[in-house]
Amino acid sequence: MAIEIKVPAAGESITSANIAKWYKGNGETVKKGDKLVSLETDKVSNELEAEADGVLTITVGEGEEVGIGTVIGSLETNGDEPAPAPKVEAPKKEAEPGAAVDIVVPAAGESITSANVAQWRKKDGEFVEKGEILVTLETDKVSNELESPIAGILKVQVPEGEEVNIGTVIATVQPGSASAATPDAKPTPEPAEKKAAPAPAPKETAATSRPKPLSVVSTPPAKESGPSEVKEGRTTRRKMSMLRRKIATHLVNAQHTAAILTTFNEVDMTAIMGLRKQVQEDFVKKHGVKLGFMSFFVKAVTQALKDVPSINGRIEGNEVVENHFYDIGVAIGTEKGLIVPVLRDCDQKSFATVEQDILDYAEKGRSGNISMEDLTGGVFTISNGGVYGSLLSTPILNPPQSGILGMHTIQQRPIAVNGKVEIRPMMYLALSYDHRLVDGKEAVTFLIRIKDALENPHRMLLEL
Incomplete structure (x- = not known):
């Protein structure tokens, strides 16, 4: 049976x-x-x-x-032979002696179905040692490298710049010695417009000869140039990276699936800047990290989400899902594009822990060691365009979240304080929200809660 x-x-x-x-x-x-x-x-x-x-x-x-x-x-279950040849075979136990070993794009998890052949580290026909890095692959979130499972001669089947499905054979390694390598090994072949990329080939070699599973590495990103770049007169045409395509699709979908509206306010940063200056030295001695602005914003957003819970939710079909946790995404710019790692349970974390988490994510983002788990599950996002000098912007939602806060550059501006004009360090804040779920009154209240918490940080410490 x-x-x-x-x-x-x-x-x-x-x-x-x-x-x-x-x-x-x-x-x-x-x-x-x-x-x-x-x-x-x-x-x-x-x-x-x-x-x-x-x-x-x-x-x-x-x-x-x-x-x-x-x-x-x-x-x-009856011990009989299984049904005839299945549609797709799982990896065999051993590769035949002397047989070429396939270099296969392995599964990367999190519903990633394809990868881009970003850069071949070895040339077609070149001899490679076991463990040498052969190729850099890019998915829509991270970069990865595959190593040679054996020593032999590399035969490249898919050129740089091509996007292929998970399971595709992109090259083979034929067991052999360096003497068998092609003299003056040629660079990897250029993609031809009429030549389609190889069809997906889930069939793999033995577990002992398969390439390692995709793992994020700390090498510099491959340049978007080479075979996939075409110069046309005064212009250059190249394929978009998978990450950039993913960002583009994500942002367009956000515009199409939510009623995005933005409300603005400004915050006087005098109190926070004074507090940081007063305690910075002791803070660093005790915690080993600097007290930055972002931890104040994360804690202020967390408190505001508690006060205005409708923003801590999302729409699924005809239902509203309200979250009872506070995982805040913090947008970080990298050489490849924007990533949004998530700080977990911010209501339970200290300022020092938040600052350390942000530093760890920033380093992982720069080195390429960010994981899929790091980027999923947030309930709200904070984006800091101020680090690039942005004075004012309207951030786009990160679906399925219902709110995103935009921070901006701090400017010394004249404002009225108790009937007198004073020069204060001011920052514009922008809250974009899904108007399908959040009414204008709630959005304004939420933003004012954040403003009040930032201008009175001692109240925030007491969760008032």
């Missing part, structure tokens, strides 16, 4: 999952309770176990995205 292995429902309106990894091979005998497969959705990961002893048949390979309820394999 065959037991179907299906993708289970994951709740939260999740409609699909990615086959991240098969722990057992096609045709392999498994025991009840053995881990069979790891599934990843855009929110969570989970593993399926064998319901009984039997022989595993895989029908959907690693890297494929399938709908909830899809049959991805089966268990033959």
